Amino acid sequence: MALIHLSGVTKDYQLGETIVPALRGIDVSIHKGEFLSIIGPSGSGKTTLLNIIGCIDTASDGTVIIAGNNVTRLSDSERTSLRLYKIGFIFQTFNLIPVLDVIENIEFPLLLMNRESRDAIRRRAMDLAAAVGLHSHIHHRPAELSGGQRQRVAIARALVTNPDIILADEPTANLDSQTGATILELMKQLNTTEKTTFIFSTHDPEVLQYAQRIIKIKDGKVHDS
Numbered sequence: 260m261a262l263i264h265l266s267g268v269t270k271d272y273q274l275g276e277t278i279v280p281a282l283r284g285i286d287v288s289i290h291k292g293e294f295l296s297i298i299g300p301s302g303s304g305k306t307t308l309l310n311i312i313g314c315i316d317t318a319s320d321g322t323v324i325i326a327g328n329n330v331t332r333l334s335d336s337e338r339t340s341l342r343l344y345k346i347g348f349i350f351q352t353f354n355l356i357p358v359l360d361v362i363e364n365i366e367f368p369l370l371l372m373n374r375e376s377r378d379a380i381r382r383r384a385m386d387l388a389a390a391v392g393l394h395s396h397i398h399h400r401p402a403e404l405s406g407g408q409r410q411r412v413a414i415a416r417a418l419v420t421n422p423d424i425i426l427a428d429e430p431t432a433n434l435d436s437q438t439g440a441t442i443l444e445l446m447k448q449l450n451t452t453e454k455t456t457f458i459f460s461t462h463d464p465e466v467l468q469y470a471q472r473i474i475k476i477k478d479g480k481v482h483d484s
């Protein structure tokens with residue numbers, strides 16, 4: 260069974276008097292371990308789709324099944340819990356907590372889960388900091404880091420809970436192309452070693468060479484994926 264299954268998913272945004280159809284019937288199945296890219300021009304619905312898969316937003320219609328859970332039937336708190344335990348999110352603008360240092364940012368989701376000792380949490384965060392090449396920067400705050408380093412923190416934070424799925428919304432959009440390539444190599448390496456499913460959106464054709472499968476979206480619909 261697919262790890263992620265969407266059928267007939269639509270999303271309409273209400274903008275004053277008008278309704279903006281962001282997704283117009285998406286049917287997609289994604290399997291465990293895929294390294295998949297969603298590509299489409301600006302405004303095509305990439306962020307909306309990732310937010311729905313990531314349980315940050317809900318579909319207007321259709322069915323969304325994530326790791327065997329029919330998301331449409333879950334309560335808000337069940338959906339929040341699914342997101343915390345199964346999904347890591349990497350945002351275009353990193354979304355780090357400015358007052359926390361690198362290691363504290365990476366630990367944050369584990370502290371929310373509150374199921375391990377502080378020592379165990381620190382050890383796991385240190386392992387991830389090392390895995391993304393930031394072991395010598397653990398006490399820096401986000402403002403003291405380059406864009407590429409911030410994105411590495413965001414990747415480590417997304418991975419720290421060992422989620423089944425990592426979603427990355429244009430993860431290289433705010434990076435120069437060399438740094439972007441390094442970040443994608445790192446994601447690919449983690450996909451191979453940890454078997455984590457990665458889904459990343461982009462509108463940059465150069466980023467596509469890294470993808471194992473590509474889903475093209477345009478005007479809220481899938482085109483020849």
Ligand SMILES: Nc1ncnc2c1ncn2[C@@H]1O[C@H](COP(=O)(O)OP(=O)(O)O)[C@@H](O)[C@H]1O
Nearest residue numbers: 272274279281300301302303304305306307308
């Ligand atoms: N919060 C919102 N309110 C109204 N319209 C929105 C909102 N978010 C996105 N949209 C619209 O939905 C469509 C898809 O947007 P989005 O998913 O952000 O596309 P992409 O990420 O591919 O650029 C666009 O027409 C956008 O203007």
Ligand SMILES: [Mg+2]
Nearest residue numbers: 305306307428
């Ligand atoms: Mg977007």
